[in-house]
Structure formats: C-alpha cells, structure tokens
Amino acid sequence: MCLIKPGQSGECRVRINLDGVxxxxxxxxxxxxxxxxxxxxxxxxxLPGTGILSIATVGCNLHCLNCQNWxxxxxxxxxxxxxxxxxxxxxxxxxxNRCPSIAYTYTDxxxxxEYTYDSSKLARDNGIRNVLVTAxxxxxxxxxxxxAYIDAANIDLKFISDDLxxxxxxxxxxxxxxxxxLAKASGVLVxxxxxxxxxxxxxxxQIRELARWIKAELGQExxxxxxxxxPQYRLLHLPPTSLQILEQAREIAISEGLxxxxxxxxxxxEGENTYCPGCKGLLIERKGYTILQNRLKNGCCPDCGKEIxxxxx
Amino acid sequence: MTRRKFIKKIIKxxxxxxxxxxxxxxxxxPRKFVRAFKAKGTPFCKRKAKWDATPFCKRKAKWxxxxxxxxxxxxxxxxxxGKWSG
Numbered sequence: 001m002c003l004i005k006p007g008q009s010g011e012c013r014v015r016i017n018l019d020g021v022x023x024x025x026x027x028x029x030x031x032x033x034x035x036x037x038x039x040x041x042x043x044x045x046x047l048p049g050t051g052i053l054s055i056a057t058v059g060c061n062l063h064c065l066n067c068q069n070w071x072x073x074x075x076x077x078x079x080x081x082x083x084x085x086x087x088x089x090x091x092x093x094x095x096x097n098r099c100p101s102i103a104y105t106y107t108d109x110x111x112x113x114e115y116t117y118d119s120s121k122l123a124r125d126n127g128i129r130n131v132l133v134t135a136x137x138x139x140x141x142x143x144x145x146x147x148a149y150i151d152a153a154n155i156d157l158k159f160i161s162d163d164l165x166x167x168x169x170x171x172x173x174x175x176x177x178x179x180x181x182l183a184k185a186s187g188v189l190v191x192x193x194x195x196x197x198x199x200x201x202x203x204x205x206q207i208r209e210l211a212r213w214i215k216a217e218l219g220q221e222x223x224x225x226x227x228x229x230x231p232q233y234r235l236l237h238l239p240p241t242s243l244q245i246l247e248q249a250r251e252i253a254i255s256e257g258l259x260x261x262x263x264x265x266x267x268x269x270e271g272e273n274t275y276c277p278g279c280k281g282l283l284i285e286r287k288g289y290t291i292l293q294n295r296l297k298n299g300c301c302p303d304c305g306k307e308i309x310x311x312x313x
Numbered sequence: 314m315t316r317r318k319f320i321k322k323i324i325k326x327x328x329x330x331x332x333x334x335x336x337x338x339x340x341x342x343p344r345k346f347v348r349a350f351k352a353k354g355t356p357f358c359k360r361k362a363k364w365d366a367t368p369f370c371k372r373k374a375k376w377x378x379x380x381x382x383x384x385x386x387x388x389x390x391x392x393x394x395g396k397w398s399g
Contacts, residue, residue, distance in 0.1 A: 026381070029381045032395055034393060069399065078383050081385075083388045093391065097392070106397040
C-alpha cells in the first residue's frame, strides 16, 4: 500500500494524489496496442489460433528484477508515448479487426484497473471476450469486481516462496495465491505461468512444491506454462534457462499430476503441444505461436471422448 | 558464577534474541522499491527524455487532470505483433 502525498505518485507511477483525490493518468492512453496470436499471452486453452487485440499502459505495481517489459512497466508516464484510445474506440478496433477478444497485458492491467474495467464491461456488451495477463497482485474486493467481466486469465505465479517475491519482485506471495484461487473459483479460465530463473527457482523441489500447490488449490486441469528466462533488466548476470531444465520441470509437474504442462520462450517439440490426459493422444500440435493441427472435436478428445479444459469456440 | 561467565551468558542470550527476531524484522520491513533507470541509447521514445535526479519519493507531479503527462502519438499499424512479452 502506498501513502501518497498531494502532488506525488504511488509506486506504480501512474496514480497521483491531485488535491486529495487519487487519480489515474493512464485511463484511455495505452502505450502499446497490437494484435497478437493468443498463444503469445500464453493462453493455450482459450480460442486457439485466434488473434487478440492486446493493450497496455505504462506502469506496474511490482518491480521484478527480471522484467522483460521494464521499458514500459518501470517507465514514468511523462517520459512515455501513448495513443488516445478510450474504451469505445478499443472495442471498435477489436470489431474492425475481427478480434474475438481483447487482452489487457504487457505491463499489468491492475495498474490501469479503471480502464480495464470499463473496457471489459463494454467489450462484454458487444460480444467481445476479455483476457487478463497479470501478476495477480491485487486485493480481493477489486479483483472480484473485475473478474465478473473476464473470460480468461494468465496469471504469473513467479515463485512459491514469499522471500523470493520480496527480494526479486518487491511483492509478496499470499495476495497472488489468493488472486489465483479467486479467479478459478469465479469461473474464469485460468492458466498459470512460471518463469524458471536459473539459481533462483529452478530446483526440482521448488518446481514440485509449485506443481503441488496448483494441483491442490486450482485443480489438476489448470494449464501450467514453464517459461524460459533470458537475461533482462537487472538480472543480466544470470544465464538463460536451458531446455533441459525446462523439460525436467515439465516432467516433475506431470509426475505430480498436472494434466497440461507446457514449455515457453524456447522451442520444444512436446512442450508446446496439448495431449489428452486420458489416452495421451495428441490434440493440438503447435510450433511457436502457430497451430499446426487441432484435433479437438467440440472440446473433446476425438479418440477417447474426454472433455478437455478450455474455451474452444 | 564469575563475572566473566555472567557476561558470556548475557552476550549469548542477546545473540539468540537478535538472531530470532531477524526474520520478523525482515518480514515487517517495507517492500523494497527499485528505481528504474534508462540505459543510454535505449530507443524508448523519440522525445529526448530528461533525467530527473530528484528522489522519486520527493518528486512533485506536474500533472493536470484529464491530460496525459507524456506525449500522444497516432495509432500506428496495430496488425503487427507487439514487441513486448505477454
């Protein structure tokens, strides 16, 4: 929680105390607006193969030393460039470009909460779905209010240790875990991402603990993405994550009982595909962000008929 | 008990108390704030940004209501994939 004196901004840099009123300065001003493949979020169980209108404003409520988007997440609004795009224009852009969904992503939609909330409400009214890509560092009340308009979310569970959250992200673990549980309980499609950083969270016991927590609290059907780390921002001294470590992490998570475990940021043949947890048959074959084949029939495995967790149309 | 032994005991007890309370102090301490820096030559924005040396906590905002404090640019080609992660 920030105590903000008049005329100053909070830790996120985008909320100011203006004559005693807390205001956001980024409402309707995204610094980035693009159409991405939905697999880039990463979301593998939500409308695969579709494009998603993706936006972000500057600012973030966390300060991760490994941030891959630090140039916008840790930027001051006065030093940034933005486009004027109020919620109505955002929805119009999604419709004009035939995007079935809008992603609030890149930095963290929690810092541009009001913009995300109004846009997602309007998008829902216009038949467009909403996706959050977030670190989930938010209180329960505003989170529940926002989740009412959200269809899917990819939430980072960066570490399973409070100490690492404090040291690396200047945050804490518990609010993130609460946000994950709340999102899942609200009926939102939840996928979890864990960035595997060498020497910090790549030990087998840490991976095992993370997988166990996801299975126990979110359910074994929750997709988990292990992302490869590349030296960024303030962790330039650490090496990139090897494919071997990521594959080992995937094997551990599968052995702990998770149904869908993926590898991202590096090319992996099996780690990018979706397999049926029942008969182990190939369901969706991917290469990077491209879908090579999708064998799902009405959201079920064509071989054994098992229903696959996700939103498929 | 000799005076030396008594002092040793006091020092031991003090060390144990300090070591035991360290994790509590660590938990109670405020979150670390990391100030971002802009590397030279990073093409973040075309406008030449001025480095403000004033500590972040003491900075006074020059913002006006309903006005973006940075620069506004037209929407470019949105069909291209975003360069940012996520």
